[in-house]
Amino acid sequence: MTRQEILNELKKVISPYTTNKEMLAQINEDTDLLKDLKINSANLVDIIIDAEAKYDIEIDYDEADKMMNVGSCIDVISEKIGQKQ
Amino acid sequence: MNNHILSHLPYKSSFRFVDNILLLSEDEVRGEYTLKEDAFFYEDHFAGNPVTPGVIVTEIMAQIGLVVLGIFLVLKETDFNFMDDDSLYPLLTSTDVSFYKMVLPGEKVTVISKKQYFRFGKLKCHVEMLDSDKELIASGTFAGIIKKIAVKNG
Numbered sequence: 518m519t520r521q522e523i524l525n526e527l528k529k530v531i532s533p534y535t536t537n538k539e540m541l542a543q544i545n546e547d548t549d550l551l552k553d554l555k556i557n558s559a560n561l562v563d564i565i566i567d568a569e570a571k572y573d574i575e576i577d578y579d580e581a582d583k584m585m586n587v588g589s590c591i592d593v594i595s596e597k598i599g600q601k602q
Numbered sequence: 603m604n605n606h607i608l609s610h611l612p613y614k615s616s617f618r619f620v621d622n623i624l625l626l627s628e629d630e631v632r633g634e635y636t637l638k639e640d641a642f643f644y645e646d647h648f649a650g651n652p653v654t655p656g657v658i659v660t661e662i663m664a665q666i667g668l669v670v671l672g673i674f675l676v677l678k679e680t681d682f683n684f685m686d687d688d689s690l691y692p693l694l695t696s697t698d699v700s701f702y703k704m705v706l707p708g709e710k711v712t713v714i715s716k717k718q719y720f721r722f723g724k725l726k727c728h729v730e731m732l733d734s735d736k737e738l739i740a741s742g743t744f745a746g747i748i749k750k751i752a753v754k755n756g
Contacts, residue, residue: 559695559747562724581722 523591530567534560546588572598610673616642619662626674629717633666639707654705659740664694667715667729668746675720676748693749699742710734723747
């Protein structure tokens with residue numbers, strides 16, 4: 518799965534947790550989940566749990582800690598998908 | 603039996619809304635509270651016609667359903683002595699509640715909370731409040747965290 522494909526799917530995962538749909542439509546790897554998308558920081562946990570279910574992966578505390586922008590989310594997800602194969 | 607957990611609650615007198623814990627496990631908590639007839643909010647809400655404000659119903663559900671269970675889980679999971687650190691506080695991060703019945707002064711309510719998950723320090727639960735006839739007063743989804751807050755005095 519390419520980074521662009523993960524980004525496109527990540528948009529759907531994030532969508533329920535941001536009201537800033539305009540910003541969501543044009544996210545890139547530098548988009549900050551809290552500052553740009555105005556996501557409630559506690560809801561990052563829900564995004565991680567939803568991403569785990571979607572990709573059938575398990576994300577630990579240290580990895581979750583890194584997932585502050587779209588690029589770092591893609592890093593963690595693609596690494597986890599890679600480990601499965 | 604389960605009530606030792608109540609000594610860990612950070613609330614005092616007029617804002618403590620837990621009397622008794624009936625059941626406490628890693629997945630579920632049940633607790634009771636009787637609304638005090640002389641509670642501060644009845645005088646003005648509403649004048650001459652006291653009804654428990656929705657925010658207080660929500661607070662009762664949060665204290666029993668989220669804070670009691672959250673403290674129980676944190677104490678179980680971690681080695682650090684949560685209660686010796688007085689800069690740690692439970693914070694509500696989201697609620698979505700529907701109300702079905704009014705709560706009047708003196709009523710005893712029961713809160714039943716079932717854990718959806720506890721991960722990365724966040725607890726999310728489905729919480730219901732029932733009256734003494736076991737009729738539904740309110741239900742909803744609650745989430746919160748326990749956070750270190752630097753309290754600045756003066």
